[in-house]
Amino acid sequence: MRKKPFSLLMSSVLASTMILTACSSENEKTSTSKSESASKEKIEVSMVFATGDPAHTEAITDVITAFEKKHPNIDIKENNSGTGSYLELLQTKDAVGEFPDFVEMRDTQLFGEAGKLAEIPSELEELYKEMPTINGKHYVAPLESQSPQGIIYNKKIFKDLGLKEPKNLAEFYELSEKIKKSGVSPIVVGGADIWHMGFWVNKFLIDEVYAENPNWNSQRAKGEVHFSDDNVVQAVTDLKKLWDDGLVDKGWLSTPDNQTVPMLLSGKAAMVYTGTWVFNQIKEADPSFEFGYFPIPDENGKIALTTASPAQGWALSAEAAKDPDKVEAFKTFVKFFVDPKQYKGYLQTANAISATKDKITYDAIEPMTKAIQLANDPKTVDSMMFNQFYGENGIPPQFRNWFYKTIQETLSGQMSVKEAMEKADKEWDVQYKAWKKQ
Secondary structure, eight states, X not given: OOOOOHHHHHHHHHHHHHHHHHHHHHHHHHHHHHHHHHHTSOEEEEEEOOOSSHHHHHHHHHHHHHHHHHOTTEEEEEOOOOOSOHHHHHHHHHHXXXXXXXXXXXXXXXXXXXXXXXXXXXXXXXXXXXXXXXXXXXXXXXXXXXXXXXXXXXXXXXXXXXXXXXXXXXHHHHHHHHHXXXXXXXXXXXXXXXXXXXXXXXXXXXXXXXXXXXXXXXXXXXXXXXXXSHHHHHHHHHHHHHHHTTOBOTTGGGOOGGGHXXXXXHTSEEEEEEEGGGHHHHHHHOTXXXXXXXXXXXXXXXXXXXXXXXXXXXXXXXTGGGSHHHHHHHHHHHHHHTOHHHHHHHHHHHTOBOOBSSOOOOOOOHHHHHHHHHHHOTTSEEOOOTTTOOGGGOOOTTXXXXXXXXXXXXXXXXXXXXXXXXXXXXXXHHHHHHHHHO
């Protein structure tokens, strides 16, 4: 066998090497292309969020629309249909195997301890000022900081009657009486929606109980305090005075929350106690309507607001967390949600306050500016609704609605305040025992 010249042999080797290298490079490009293509494959995720408030619904819907436009490979299927409270809606979906991949979570401790939620990816935590912790775990990425609730009032009625914003609870009762004597309902209450009752119930509970003792719920669980104690009875008594004195519109029990703003705009009622999220509803319904905002002080003039951070926000289901693509989609969505360019629009639509480390500012109307100033005032006591506490201060999941319903019955004269609170103690014990057995 004749040997090939060395130069010819080297040429053959180089040629072969170049061919192999080219093939290898082409394979890598093909592999990379397939990988990138796979990462951009269509991903479908289900989502549920609370739709009770129109401004909140509009704000989130706008975010989803913008998100899908920027990330066309992620398809969000909203599945908000259902009946009952938001908690009941989620429980029903869980029972029929439709628990969502992404969910606006409000009863975080309940679903977290039931194993329905995954922990928030650590890279998202650095975006926020603080992360709610339950049993040492972070289950939610906050949508916003708590917006302060307060009285929204018709400025014309106040001006015509020579009324000024109250400096204490007694002055609030007095101005309400003056409005009543003018022939206008002082206060409209959306009692047909049980959650609306929570605004009023918690205003007085915070003043008398939680502003001084944020650990009241855990102490109740230990039997150290009771609903029949003087401070809780006083809170409900102060609330009931509004009803006993005829300061609440007579149709309150059949009035849904979404009719409170129309009654304010029509002049049938002078005031409504609700959150800042309704400001845009008012402006859209009647741009010329002049309204003001103030918190109701306690008897000593102290102001306590629902501005503490509850364990609520965007959550990823434990089932969805098993799918790496859905985890990535969740991280992408949350980062998009709080991106300053996008987040500003959400906050402005919802009249909300930023929960992130970034200082997000927007052109707010005068009532919202005042609400933000109050929320940031160091003299304001930060608290939250009694059902929003978590950890050792969590309450039985069904107790909130039961308690609000019992308060409705008390305000309607079906039982005395003392009887209602003694009944609440018994119901708490039953529900708490059943809850902890689960």
